[in-house]
Amino acid sequence: MTTATPAALTTEQLGFLARAVSRAPSVHNSQPWQLRVRGTEVDLAVRPRTALRRHDPFGRDRLLSCGAALTDLELAVRALGRDCHVEYRDGGDVVATVTIGRPRPASARDFALYHAIPRRRSHRRAFFPGRVPGGVRAAVTVAGEATGVHLVEPGRLDKLAELFGFATRVLRDDRGYQRELELWTAHTHGGNAVGDGIPEDALSPEALPVAGLVRTATPVPDDVVLAGRPAAENLLIVCTDTDTRADHLAAGAALQRVWLTATVKALVGSVITQPLHLTGFRARLASELALPGVPQAIFRYGHPAGPAAPSPRLPL
Ligand SMILES: Cc1cc2nc3c(=O)[nH]c(=O)nc-3n(C[C@H](O)[C@H](O)[C@H](O)COP(=O)(O)O)c2cc1C
Known part of the structure; x- marks a missing residue:
């Protein structure tokens, strides 16, 4: 039995991933990430020159932002109907690698979260009075x-x-x-x-x-x-x-x-x-x-x- 390797993504599919990542929240909307594609592996790297010396002196918010982008990336891969595996990297500018796997229908939950990506935004004003149930x-x-x-x-x-x-x-x-x-x-x-x-x-x-x-x-x-x-x-x-x-x-x-x-x-x-x-x-x-x-x-x-x-x- 032959086990075919998972197919690489098309340019259109990569655009789909990039759009989802770009809508992630980030500290001061600095969008401090970059995607690098190698076949079925997508690296999420920290974009140079996005340091915020006063607000984020140790770069932790920058990493939190990359973590948020990683959720969007994973949901977008799943919404494309592909399995995936996320691995964090210990050092260097690549913070995580997402390996895209075989076709697999997205769960209803992942699909719903994926569709919420463009609707999410920061609401910094007071909310309608009343606690959420x-x-x-x-x-x-x-x-x-x-x-x-x-x-x-x-x-x-x-x-x-x-x-x-x-x-x-x-x-x-x-x-x-x-x-x-x-x-x-x-x-x-x-x-x-x-x-x-x-x-x-x-x-x-x-x-x-x-x-x-x-x-x-x-x-x-x-x-x-x-x-x-x-x-x-x-x-x-x-x-x-x-x-x-x-x-x-x-x-x-x-x-x-x-x-x-x-x-x-x-x-x-x-x-x-x-x-x-x-x-x-x-x-x-x-x-x-x-x-x-x-x-x-x-x-x-x-x-x-x-x-x-x-x-x-x-x-x-
Ligand atoms: C790690 C992180 C820290 C943030 N810190 C603040 C904050 O202290 N105050 C604030 O008003 N917004 C904060 N934000 C929200 C961003 O400013 C916001 O995500 C960005 O401007 C993009 O706008 P959007 O969320 O409407 O897409 C933070 C977001 C992230 C991911």
Whole structure:
């Protein structure tokens, strides 16, 4: 019996994969990935010159972004009706290789997640009031569970609000940080624009003080108002057992599964990592909220109160 090797993808099919990857969320919409194709193997590499020295000094958000892109890549391969295997790489600029296998029909779940890719976007404004029902929250949470990754609904929301207030005050006055942010928010105009960076109209002055990105004019509400904000949201903290490159990729991949699952359920959300990069914040968050590991990202989600502007993408 001969076992035929899986067929390489056509140019059209590769375009299909590239489009799905390009719609992944990324820190400051920097789209820090690159695809390299070798027959039936697709490498996901970190794109050079996408470092954010102030927001992401250790490149962990860049890896989280690549992890999110990896989820899109895997879902797109499966939606094409092909099996695949994902392997993380330990060193170098290639962070993972996706090996495309034999024909295999996509599961209904993978297909639904794949179709949510173009509909997902960051909603940084307040949500429609009301908590998401417990059963739906459980489904969103479980979508991100993976080996070494935990999705936690935080308790101690008073502590969280206090930490957010502290972070907002520090970030507002950090001139180096604000200069870098200005560069990533000044030049892009949303809609169908082509490029990277965050459009002004995708940001929000409302909701949690750090639901969008803290800028020089971001107001810090008083303690009472602040304390009520996390309680009005549905929050999940993505934690990992350890803090390696593989953990960052796995956290990003899990975050995107959670976000796409929320999208399938007609929910919207946004990610907060900005305060996690402040010295001491991550450790305080872990200890004061008794988290089961290293916090990598906070996902806030709920029912949409209105539309959100799409952000641009670099040409494929
Ligand atoms: C790892 C990571 C960190 C992010 N951190 C923040 C953040 O702190 N604040 C924020 O408003 N958005 C954050 N985002 C969302 C990105 O800014 C957003 O995905 C990007 O601008 C593209 O827009 P879209 O999500 O609407 O496609 C983050 C996204 C990722 C993947």
